[in-house]
Amino acid sequence: MKKKIFLSPATINLYRECPRCFYLHMKYDIKRPRGPMPSIATGMDSVLKKYFDYYRSIKELPPELKDEMEGHLIEKLKPTYYTDIKNGYCLLGKLDDCLITEKSTYIPLDFKTRASVAEDIHPAYQLQMELYCMLLEGNGMKTEDIAYLLYYYPLNVNPKEGAGNILFGMDIKKVSVDMKNAKDIIESAIGCLERKEIPVPSEECEYCRWIERVYGRESLVGIPIKKDEKPPEPEEIIKEEEYKDTLF
Ligand code: SF4
Structure with a gap:
């Protein structure tokens, strides 16, 4: 029996950034090189989850959301x-939280930690929210074609109270969701995985540019794993992987 191939908002966003990196990640488990990652966002997420769980238990919205959403x-x-x-592919995702409206519709909420107020909605977050709505709809939970990004950013430390009292600001952005866009990108990502040829590198990314400069253009053509190794069929490579959303 064909095993499932799991796609997540992180991997679909990887495809949006560079089909080649997505292909290598999904088919060969070769991940794009990364430097040390700041863990502040993960720490904030876990603090905020406990805070939201408290309000869940008393069936109320946190005070900063009350005037913004119902x-x-x-x-x-x-x-x-x-x-x-479709065809053995499955979408998975971890929502930070979710609102249920009086009409029994569902609206994803997602925490973002930043250095300052966000001007625009990053395309990666837009797609992430569209995929979350798809996930909810796929679980029989009708959505409203909207989602909320909840941005938290540090403001200041009161010199009299010390670093134990760092003040955070908060900003809420409403995202208009277009699930057709998410479906089209998924369709295209699946098409990419089912092709035998490895996609070309993204023009902007400096890693493959570096390889090209050092080893020449030929080094980016074909599959840089082992010579003569045949790419496996998609169904041979399946494994479920929990992608901690390092992109978000
Ligand atoms: S250009 Fe190369 S390193 Fe950069 S994202 Fe694409 S495959 Fe990965």
């Missing part, structure tokens, strides 16, 4: 949501 936090937030897409 409804209440979903009673049981699953750690991971899954929905089948």
Whole structure:
């Protein structure tokens, strides 16, 4: 039986950035090189999750959301949501939180930690929210074609109170969701995985530019793993992987 291939907002966004890196990641488990990652966002997420869980337990919205949105936090937030897409492909994702409205519709909420206020919605976040709506719809939870990004950013430290009292600002951005866009990108990403040829590198990324400068253009053509190794069929490589969203 064909095993499932799991796609996530992180890997679909990887495809949006560079089909080649996505292909190498999904088919060969070769991940794009990374430097040390700041863990502040993960720490903030876990603090905020506890804070939201408290308001979930008393069936209220956190005070900073009350004037901005209606409804209440979903009673049981699953750690991971899954929905089948097609031909053995499945979308998975972890929502930070979710609102349920009086009309029994669902609206994803996502925490973002930043250095300052965000001017625009990053295309990666736009797609992430569209994929979350797809996941909810795939689980029979009707959405409103909107999502909220909840940005938290440090403001200042009161010199009298010390670093234990760092003040954070908060900004809410409403995202208009276009699930057709998400479906089209998924379709295109699946098409990419099912091709035998490795995609060309993205023009902007400096890693492959570096390889090209050192080893020449030929080094970027074909599959840089082992010579004569045949690319496996997609169904041979499946494994479920929990992608901690390092992109977000
Ligand atoms: S250009 Fe190369 S390193 Fe950069 S994202 Fe694409 S495959 Fe990865």
